[in-house]
Amino acid sequence: MTPMAPPVRRQRPAVMADVAKLAGVSVPTVSRVLNGSAVVRPDKRDRVLDAIAELNFRPSATARALSLRQTRNIALLAGNTSHYGYAETIRGVEEAARAAGYTVSITVAETTDDAEVDRAIDLVLGQTAAGIVLLKFDPAGVALRERIPADVPLVVAGGAPGSDAPQAVLDEYSAAVELIEHLLSLGHRTVHHVRIPPSRDEDGRTTGWRRALADAGAPVPPLWDADWSAATGRTIGRALAEDHEVTAVFAGNDEIAMGVVRGLTDAGRRVPEDVSVVGFDDHPLAELWSPSLTTVAQDFAALGRRAFGLLLALLSDEDVPAFSADRPLLVLRDSTAPPPPTAPESH
Amino acid sequence: MTPMAPPVRRQRPAVMADVAKLAGVSVPTVSRVLNGSAVVRPDKRDRVLDAIAELNFRPSATARALSLRQTRNIALLAGNTSHYGYAETIRGVEEAARAAGYTVSITVAETTDDAEVDRAIDLVLGQTAAGIVLLKFDPAGVALRERIPADVPLVVAGGAPGSDAPQAVLDEYSAAVELIEHLLSLGHRTVHHVRIPPSRDEDGRTTGWRRALADAGAPVPPLWDADWSAATGRTIGRALAEDHEVTAVFAGNDEIAMGVVRGLTDAGRRVPEDVSVVGFDDHPLAELWSPSLTTVAQDFAALGRRAFGLLLALLSDEDVPAFSADRPLLVLRDSTAPPPPTAPESH
């Protein structure tokens, strides 16, 4: 009744012993030609290569790892994988890893919930990773950091400087200062800040904002807290629109900035004529937004590459710089302008 | 001169034999309490657990994998990791994998270049993955597919239906048809299409567009080709603005749609009054764009989850549905409207 099924017998993959047998040599010899760890006579070498091709042999990475006690796979721990900065950093890590012959295993902990953080850590430690790159961009990242045992090779990407592991960062503090100084120099009396979820107490963006304001003798208005979605930015933008003393807003990232712009315009305020808005990151859409967004360009992919580089150095027992910082770049566009002439000079 | 360095001797991590010794039992017994593979007498069990805690023992996943001949790690192959659809799909795969106790190793091939594709494949096969999830969203994905040996457990996510491996897809064809029908029903004579990089000949979005137009007896204008960046959308939008017969544009994804809108408005055309624009995907910013974008919501994360589910079934020798399709949802917003009354009815 049923049509004759083709013989689907999935055969056992060839192992080194099969190759050795077919080539008429010993197993270690096969290993030697594979790794070039010793000189093998050309004729044997060729026979081995032929056998490998014929049997379609692929060495077992697991067995190799067990014997060598190290893998070419690193773990990437993060609070998220798809938001702009995260995704770009991951891209950079993967790029650098691939170039070095490593794969990267990703596992995330979405919240700071103990159970979830522990589970992520267990997953990672239960795997065969040579080391860990931790994205410390958010509270989850901080929580993860605390749970990583001291004896695991670790590199931290992002976050406040001063971890006990080698760390690659972006100098968000200085970038934020530049941004605020730009706004102040335009004539704004102060700048309101819509903050991204803070790592601990404050991230570099917020600290830079506060500091630049204080140094200029400008008032430091209360913070607004956003999550990572642009939608909350919009809600906050609408609220900000109520207060006509608000003439400049610094959003924690470009997506929030876009939301804020949208909220402001929803409520009838013009950007930048009535209020200036700046973002952070230089998201690909920041330039296309109307008005195009003044922001700070952060090279997350490069951050990822640097982080992997640190880990590689750590793994090869090289001298590892404890710190690798990169300076974001101010990008002036159309969302900032002097405050409207009618704006109150003071209360 | 130098301050006395603390003794940093990194000690060898504890192995099962250490635990066994300390607990006064045999190695297999330790294994048994760890895996619950057999009943162990409570007192021994407790001693083992204590020893594990005291020695801070973590079983070697590598050794376990070698013995069991299978890992709890899957490989994810893709042409990209950071674009919206990719990042979301990856998120879904990782979520589902994490829930099932798997980690996911990501490796990408950015182009269809033979050397690059082969290198990615080698990396993946050289690692200890239980199976592969392939994102077949683009030409690189197609090229990767062709190089994956037949004996590796594989699941394809996205792409044209009809692969020889189990496949999870989004029904882009039907979604595109709906989108075009919506535009046509508004009174547009035809719809211009700005296409994302095609997988092979045509992706579902393009095929659906062409088909819906043909079925309605509408002319099928020449294609515009964009890459994944919104910036090319802008350029194309400007070009499109020259032709006043263009009253409706279907962009291959929301980012391109945003670019097109921007290009159109750069050139003085109003959206949607002069030209309607639709996107695809329902990117988080699509709703915040001005005007908010009519689009089709694709649940990429769910796609990723389904793909992982298929792979898990495949790995556990369950019956695996060859196909899992999901229907995107039309989202009507403000970027579409009837064509302007002055628009030419025909040539």
Place this chain on the structure above:
DNA sequence: TTGAAAGCGCTAACAA
């Protein structure tokens, strides 16, 4: 230059 033997850390089969 090559092979035999041992071992990486774990699980499974078998006896006791």
Place this chain on the structure above:
DNA sequence: TTGTTAGCGCTTTCAA
């Protein structure tokens, strides 16, 4: 219920 014995597939001594 538990221990002994054999591997899993590779790399690395160590002799020859």
